[in-house]
Amino acid sequence: MELLLAGCSQLGLPLSQTQIDQFRRYYELLAEWNQKINLTAIDDETGVQTKHFLDCLTGLPLIREEMGGGSSTRRLRAIDVGAGAGFPGLPLKIAWPELHMTLLDGTGKKVRFLQEVVTALQLKAVQVVQGRAEELGHQETYREQFDLVTARAVARLDTLVEYLLPFARQGGIVVAYKGPGAAEEFIEARKAIDLLGGEVVRFAPVQVPLLEEERRVLLIKKQRRTPPQYPRGQGLPRKQPLG
Numbered sequence: 001m002e003l004l005l006a007g008c009s010q011l012g013l014p015l016s017q018t019q020i021d022q023f024r025r026y027y028e029l030l031a032e033w034n035q036k037i038n039l040t041a042i043d044d045e046t047g048v049q050t051k052h053f054l055d056c057l058t059g060l061p062l063i064r065e066e067m068g069g070g071s072s073t074r075r076l077r078a079i080d081v082g083a084g085a086g087f088p089g090l091p092l093k094i095a096w097p098e099l100h101m102t103l104l105d106g107t108g109k110k111v112r113f114l115q116e117v118v119t120a121l122q123l124k125a126v127q128v129v130q131g132r133a134e135e136l137g138h139q140e141t142y143r144e145q146f147d148l149v150t151a152r153a154v155a156r157l158d159t160l161v162e163y164l165l166p167f168a169r170q171g172g173i174v175v176a177y178k179g180p181g182a183a184e185e186f187i188e189a190r191k192a193i194d195l196l197g198g199e200v201v202r203f204a205p206v207q208v209p210l211l212e213e214e215r216r217v218l219l220i221k222k223q224r225r226t227p228p229q230y231p232r233g234q235g236l237p238r239k240q241p242l243g
């Protein structure tokens with residue numbers, strides 16, 4: 001895990017031996033399971049350290065800063081929507097163990113993999129849930145309950161904000177990890193963000209350590225409650241995005 005360590009030191013994120021061991025075991029399980037089920041196109045050790053682990057951790061200093069340095073005494077609740085093989089939720093949880101993390105995905109085999117990783121790494125305060133964002137976003141135990149809502153590579157931004165904003169409590173933040181094409185997506189999603197009760201606080205280009213590619217991290221603060229009709233069902237967020 002040398003690249004991970006070098007990258008984390010650039011990001012100002014010190015890792016303990018336990019955390020390094022957890023990342024290593026996570027990588028091993030990912031590579032092992034990826035032989036049987038299709039979890040990710042990237043499963044070589046270099047790629048996993050840079051394009052998965054460091055890519056996800058690059059958002060962490062910004063997230064912590066926005067959440068008051070992560071020094072809250074109250075337990076902070078996070079949900080990663082469309083977590084897939086666990087990104088960005090699991091790297092964030094490993095690097096920030098105090099976070100209570102819910103990993104949500106619609107696909108059963110991915111959820112089984114996530115549960116296996118959580119057990120093998122002995123992670124505490126992690127809940128793995130199979131379900132659709134459009135449905136859970138209406139359930140009392142999930143709606144407007146989270147301090148932090150994250151997603152990477154799940155949908156275009158105008159669709160994604162309808163999945164994510166309903167989960168955030170007022171004052172909570174929503175974080176979308178995006179690639180370089182995000183500027184155009186951002187313009188298309190602005191009205192939807194406002195309609196759903198959000199306000200953009202940051203749309204920062206970020207440099208992932210040891211990678212050339214440009215990434216952007218969009219941070220939205222939930223200012224007002226999301227109107228009760230959102231998220232819409234029947235695939236509408238994807239078929240007819242708000243905007």
Ligand code: SAM
Pocket residue numbers: 081082083084085086087088104105106107110131132133134151152153154163
């Ligand atoms: N976030 C991971 C990453 O960055 O590697 C996985 C990305 S993968 C391309 C998209 C994942 O989102 C899939 O695992 C899919 O099952 C999940 N997904 C897409 N739409 C969803 C929805 N509406 N509700 C729950 N999960 C969803």
